[in-house]
Amino acid sequence: MFRACSKLLAPRVKTMTGIVGFPAQPRWREMILMLCDDGLNKLDSCNIPKGTFFRTSNENNFKYISQVCRSTDDYQVVEDTLNRGQVEEIIVLLEDQLDLIPKVAEWRAWEIDADDVKYEKDEAITLEYDCDIPKDHIPPKMKFLQWNGVYETEFTPEEVKQMQAAAQQPQQ
Structure with a gap:
């Protein structure tokens, strides 16, 4: 009896x-x-400050992936839950992330200086006023409509007559 159940209880191997x-x-x-x-x-060892986006997002990712893997032995459940490819691809993704952590710590991407702020401010100004169209300008013939999901088409009386005439003609 145990031999018959052993295949059902054994974890699946890819x-x-x-x-x-x-x-x-x-x-x-x-x-x-x-x-x-x-x-x-x-x-922790690379001295990336707590609260920075890179550290927080990576901590959350590592903890979540770890939690999912601890909860089950079935690779298909892990792949479906994480939705990041096969477990082999997840391993490569984690290895790449481990290689990136010291580089981000070296680049100190979370630090900004006055030049960065000035550059971003100048970029925002030039993007906002990229063309000379006034902000309150509405092009002619443009209507602002809201769609409720129902097609409501209005035809002129001439268009209705044309459609009726076309419907009455025999098709060739």
């Missing part, structure tokens, strides 16, 4: 990914959990 260059990873769960833990540790 034989191939179907993606060229991505062999099936039999220990995908351990790899993903290890990479998520490494990512959280690397964020």
